[in-house]
Amino acid sequence: MLKMILQPGGLPTKVVCLTNCVNLDELRDDEEFEDIFEDMRQEGERFGSLLSVVIPRPHPNGEPSPGLGKVFLEYADIESSSKARAGMNGRKFGGKEVVATFYPENKYAEAQYDG
Template sequence: MTEAFLTDFLGNAMEQVGLNTKPGNPIAACRVSGKFAFIELRSPQEAANALNLNNIPCMGAYLRIGRPSKWSGTPDTHGNWEDILAKYMSGELQVGAAASSSVTTRVVELHNMLTSEDLEDENEYNEIMEDTRAECGQFGTLKSIVIPKANEPGATKIFLEYESPDDAAKAIQNLAGRTFDGRKVAAAYFDEGKFASKQFA
């Protein structure tokens, strides 16, 4: 897990659910040291907002996100990733710029359906692809499905490209909040430009 990967992954997650206070990646710097990473945000408010990413799934594991052990500021009140996603999907979350300017697209991004272990076996990978096509094709015309493999950017996510934004909206409405293998599925729109250029991290 590299510094560049973490910067993109966590920055994209914050933008996705509106935890940034202005457009763009809110992460100013990232340093990885052993099993720890130190993230610097561009503003104190975004640093506080980033604590809501605690327990976000990443590459088959869950990241623990908190203040440094020697931090002496006022204790923060925050949720975790599952709480924030649930509020975002229900429209309850209104934090920052991204939440108020969410753009409807033809592409849907699914979180929490897969683990990295699911992607390691080729036969299981093919079964997941077929099952996804059958299940998600019920909500509209699927143009393509992308499931990054275990060693690729965006691993453990599923990307669905539909014929129209209406189809994508139906998919999000039906998939968000479902429980799959004990995990609550999150579904959100994904930028079509990033999808076309294969920026899945």
């Protein structure tokens, strides 16, 4: 258990949070957003049973929304999320190095994406 707590990315959960992979301009454009969403879904499925993908977008009035700039991948089990975190952390997406960490399941379930 201590090994899990000390590993990079935090204590394993079924939710992986990716940062440094999307920017505001991409999120504002509907076509680019759909392309990114589909890319993330396909990539996420490579690691196991992916239940959901959430990519927060700016509000229509331009106000930032919680979790802006992050991508959340929810898996059916910790084995899959652990593979995804290990496989996606440090990879390049859109020329940027992705940072993948585990995210608290309770916050994800309550749509609290700014944690």
